[in-house]
Structures are given as C-alpha cells and as structure tokens.
Amino acid sequence: METIQYNLPQDRIPEAWYNIQADLPKPLAPPLHPGTLQPIGPDDLAPLFPMALIMQEVSQERDIEIPDPVRQVYAQWRPSPLFRARRLEKALDTPAKIYYKYEGVSPAGSHKPNTAVAQAYYNKMEGTKRLSTETGAGQWGSSLAMACAFFGLECKVYMVRVSYDQKPYRRALMEAFGASVTASPSIETESGRSILAQFPGTNGSLGIAISEAVEVAAKDPNTKYALGSVLNHVLLHQTVIGLETIEQMALAGDEPDVIVGCTGGGSNFAGLVFPYLGQKIKGQSHARVVAVEPAACPSLTKGHFAYDFGDTSHLTPLVKMHTLGSTFIPPGIHAGGLRYHGMAPLVSHVLDLGLVEATTVQQLDAFAAGIQFARAEGIIPAPEANHAVAGAIREALVAKEEGREKTILFNLCGHGHFDMQSYINYQAGLLENYEYPAEEIAMALAGLPAVG
Numbered sequence: 004m005e006t007i008q009y010n011l012p013q014d015r016i017p018e019a020w021y022n023i024q025a026d027l028p029k030p031l032a033p034p035l036h037p038g039t040l041q042p043i044g045p046d047d048l049a050p051l052f053p054m055a056l057i058m059q060e061v062s063q064e065r066d067i068e069i070p071d072p073v074r075q076v077y078a079q080w081r082p083s084p085l086f087r088a089r090r091l092e093k094a095l096d097t098p099a100k101i102y103y104k105y106e107g108v109s110p111a112g113s114h115k116p117n118t119a120v121a122q123a124y125y126n127k128m129e130g131t132k133r134l135s136t137e138t139g140a141g142q143w144g145s146s147l148a149m150a151c152a153f154f155g156l157e158c159k160v161y162m163v164r165v166s167y168d169q170k171p172y173r174r175a176l177m178e179a180f181g182a183s184v185t186a187s188p189s190i191e192t193e194s195g196r197s198i199l200a201q202f203p204g205t206n207g208s209l210g211i212a213i214s215e216a217v218e219v220a221a222k223d224p225n226t227k228y229a230l231g232s233v234l235n236h237v238l239l240h241q242t243v244i245g246l247e248t249i250e251q252m253a254l255a256g257d258e259p260d261v262i263v264g265c266t267g268g269g270s271n272f273a274g275l276v277f278p279y280l281g282q283k284i285k286g287q288s289h290a291r292v293v294a295v296e297p298a299a300c301p302s303l304t305k306g307h308f309a310y311d312f313g314d315t316s317h318l319t320p321l322v323k324m325h326t327l328g329s330t331f332i333p334p335g336i337h338a339g340g341l342r343y344h345g346m347a348p349l350v351s352h353v354l355d356l357g358l359v360e361a362t363t364v365q366q367l368d369a370f371a372a373g374i375q376f377a378r379a380e381g382i383i384p385a386p387e388a389n390h391a392v393a394g395a396i397r398e399a400l401v402a403k404e405e406g407r408e409k410t411i412l413f414n415l416c417g418h419g420h421f422d423m424q425s426y427i428n429y430q431a432g433l434l435e436n437y438e439y440p441a442e443e444i445a446m447a448l449a450g451l452p453a454v455g
C-alpha cells in the first residue's frame with residue numbers, strides 16, 4: 004500500500020517552541036510607544052499581557068520550553084497528521100509530490116488553539132480573570148473561548164460585523180464554550196462608537212475589533228488582551244507545526260523544495276516555515292518559501308514596510324511591518340481571517356531579508372482550488388486555507404509544465420465546516436473577485452504615522 008499519512012506518537016510533541024529571533028541575521032525593529040514614538044519596555048505592555056508573554060515577545064533564546072499543562076492539552080490533537088496528497092497529484096497529473104500538514108484536527112478546527120491554549124495558561128498563572136479579544140471569521144474567538152474554558156477564564160469576543168452576520172455557527176460555538184460575543188464595531192466601547200458615527204453600517208474590520216478589545220483590557224485591571232496572530236509570541240507558539248513537520252518529512256524520506264502557507268496576520272505561515280527558515284539560515288535547507296495572500300488585502304505584496312498601528316483607533320504600539328495603512332477597511336471577502344491591514348513584524352522582516360517570497364490569489368481562484376482539493380482529498384479547507392491550496396496547486400502545475408519533479412509542502416491550516424455558507428455562495432455563482440483597492444490603500448498609506 005502507498006503511504007499517505009506520516010504520524011508521530013504523542014510523546015513526540017515538541018518540548019520547546021522555536022524562536023527564530025535567535026537566528027535572524029539582522030534583529031527586528033523595536034515596537035514604539037503610540038504617544039511618545041520611543042521604543043517601549045516590558046512595563047508599557049503589562050496592562051495588556053501577562054509578563055511571561057511579554058518576555059517571550061522580546062526573547063532571543065532559541066528554544067523556549069513548552070509548559071507541561073500546555074503540552075497536555077496539545078496531546079488531544081497533536082502531533083497533527085502530515086499527509087501526502089496522492090489523489091490530488093493524480094488529478095493534477097503533475098510529477099510533483101504534494102504534502103500537507105493538517106491543523107484542522109484541533110477541536111476548534113484550525114491552528115489557532117496552539118497559541119490560545121498557551122496564552123490562556125500564562126494568563127491563568129498570573130491571576131488574570133478575563134481575556135478580551137477580537138475575531139474575524141471566528142476561528143480565533145472559538146479557539147480562545149475553548150482555551151478559556153479549559154483554564155477557568157472568562158472570555159469576551161468582539162467579532163467583525165460581516166462575519167458575525169455571515170457565520171452564526173462560529174458565534175454559537177464560542178457561546179457554547181462560554182464566551183460572550185459582540186458584533187464589532189459595537190456601542191460598548193469608545194472606539195466602536197466613534198467608528199459607527201463615522202461609518203454607519205460598516206462591515207467592520209479586524210483593526211476596529213482590536214481597538215475595542217484592547218480598550219476593554221486597558222480599562223479593567225482584571226482583564227487582559229489576547230491576540231490570535233501578528234505578535235512574536237503568537238508566531239512562536241505556532242512553531243510546533245513546523246517542528247513536527249520536519250520530523251514527519253524525515254519519516255517520509257523527503258525534503259520540501261517549496262513550502263507554501265496563507266498569510267492573514269502571518270501565524271500559521273510562520274508556524275510551518277520558521278523552523279525551516281532556521282535551517283535555511285544555517286544552509287541546511289534549500290526550500291523556497293511562499294506566502295499567499297488575498298488580492299483584496301495584499302499587505303505583503305502591495306503594502307509599505309513601515310511603522311504603523313496594529314488597530315484602527317491607534318491604541319496599540321507601533322510596529323514595523325508590511326501594512327496597507329491602519330485605516331484601510333478590506334473588502335468583505337469570505338476569508339475573514341485574511342482581512343487584516345498589517346502583517347506580523349517577523350514575517351515582514353523575513354520577507355525584507357529575502358528569506359521568503361509573497362504572491363496573491365483572487366477569491367474565485369481560491370475557492371476553485373479548495374473545491375478541487377476537497378474532491379481529491381475529502382477535506383473541505385477553510386476559505387483562508389484555500390489560498391495556500393491555490394498556491395500549492397500553482398507550484399504543482401509549474402512543475403508539470405517544466406516536466407520536473409518537485410516536492411511541495413503546504414499548511415492546511417483549518418477545515419471549512421463552519422464556513423459552508425461561503426461554499427454555498429461560491430457554488431451559486433454569488434462570489435466575486437475584488438480588484439486591488441488601489442485608491443483606498445493609497446489613502447490609508449498617506450495616513451501612515453511619521454516615524455524618523
């Protein structure tokens with residue numbers, strides 16, 4: 004029989020996360036205080052995050068130990084499977100080998116619990132009572148709601164309006180885990196009220212929902228804030244994905260020539276690729292690494308690499324990242340998790356260093372790829388993951404054209420079982436491609452903060 008699954012036993016769950024900051028040829032630019040524009044210290048972040056996470060944010064240590072209670076929760080779905088997509092390879096009639104790491108096996112259906120569990124754990128250890136957060140498609144909100152239920156924390160979620168309306172099942176899932184969910188922008192916060200006054204009937208955006216969640220945490224000493232992507236500690240927690248994959252590819256007796264992931268804030272991409280980039284920096288991997296983003300929200304390919312705010316109301320520190328401008332409100336594409344104006348500073352940095360490449364996919368091409376994948380492999384990808392699938396298929400077709408063998412690895416970061424309305428709309432011909440919103444982006448970029 005041909006092997007299609009490369010599985011590791013439970014005791015091969017990594018014991019430490021991989022911190023790429025230890026191996027970078029050039030260090031990250033420091034985050035800046037939103038008022039003074041001076042580099043911030045750990046104390047500036049203390050109202051929002053527990054100290055353990057703040058220290059991870061700036062740590063230069065290569066291996067950061069995963070606490071036992073976190074590994075114990077991971078053990079419910081980790082190590083996650085690595086599959087060889089043999090039927091997809093046949094359907095594409097390509098000489099390429101295609102592997103995918105499947106993060107949809109977590110209870111919430113995506114990679115997000117890898118960091119949600121760690122964040123809930125460290126908050127619990129430091130006495131936090133409640134976590135506030137934002138969610139786009141609802142993947143992050145449901146992951147954090149689950150993690151809060153495990154560790155006995157309350158959970159308050161601001162859900163981007165367009166997803167709140169399009170994805171009622173995700174909201175139901177968060178509420179089943181005990182979270183309180185509000186559509187964003189809301190009248191509960193100053194940030195929300197101000198946006199509603201300016202843009203009544205807005206779809207909302209991640210940038211706005213972040214402002215609301217941060218405001219709530221800043222004002223309540225018992226509440227801290229949790230972010231599901233972008234920050235260094237979030238990307239760090241996701242590296243269990245790549246660390247396991249390196250072992251699983253060894254089981255398969257293969258090495259990737261190209262590694263593909265979709266990028267919203269950059270965490271699932273970083274989770275798979277950073278351990279490989281660590282090897283690449285040391286000359287031990289030759290893999291090309293490709294980030295795939297939606298054409299409607301192209302921060303890596305069309306954004307500026309500059310200091311910007313993480314949120315719309317300018318409550319967060321400034322970080323240096325690829326950004327479309329913090330006031331840019333992306334079109335309401337179904338891949339809600341990819342509708343963010345910025346990109347993780349670490350992912351922006353490795354792009355700037357030339358360690359990775361970036362490309363875009365249109366919404367209709369992403370869904371076409373997802374359907375083709377589902378018919379071959381039996382898994383319905385999340386709309387976000389469809390961008391990675393499309394990127395991997397593109398690479399496989401290039402291999403076919405060139406008549407060359409090639410090993411492709413991609414991150415299937417979540418399933419789409421809660422996103423079936425978007426598949427219904429796609430099959431009914433109701434989805435559209437969005438032109439690159441050049442004018443709106445130019446306007447938002449014109450408002451970038453002036454930092455020396």
Ligand SMILES: *Cc1c(COP(=O)(O)O)cnc(C)c1O
Nearest residue numbers: 142232267268269270271340417
């Ligand atoms: C949240 C999410 C994304 C986008 O976030 P990243 O930080 O870029 O990974 C992508 N895919 C899925 C399934 C998600 O839930």
